[in-house]
Amino acid sequence: MEQIMNYVKPELVVVAVVLYFVGMGLKQSQTVTDKYIPAILGVLGIVICGIYVVATCNLVGTQNVAMAIFTAIVQGILVAGLSTYINQVIKQSGKEE
Numbered sequence: 001m002e003q004i005m006n007y008v009k010p011e012l013v014v015v016a017v018v019l020y021f022v023g024m025g026l027k028q029s030q031t032v033t034d035k036y037i038p039a040i041l042g043v044l045g046i047v048i049c050g051i052y053v054v055a056t057c058n059l060v061g062t063q064n065v066a067m068a069i070f071t072a073i074v075q076g077i078l079v080a081g082l083s084t085y086i087n088q089v090i091k092q093s094g095k096e097e
Contacts, residue, residue: 004085008078015048019083038084045083046076 008016019041026032026040050072057068 004078004082007074008082009075012049012052012075012079013082015045015052016079016082016086018048019045019080020086023083023087038080041083042077042080044076045078045080046073049073049075049079 005013022044023037023041026037027034032040050069053068053072053075057064057071059065059068
């Protein structure tokens, strides 16, 4: 987890927590098959991170726009992965071995 945290922007860590709760809500609602939840969280993470990147970056020029898109995608995937990791840590901590 420490290695993942080195790449996630500190201000976007809260997005992982939000995605964790969204995932739990999707699982509880039973409207979405479990196998689609990670993909939904990934897309939602990219969208939320995209909003953050657009709000904080200077989007003048092709290079800046490309970098903003890249950053949004990478950060979105990382926070979605982090939310899944959080879920697994919670599940595993409750198991007895």
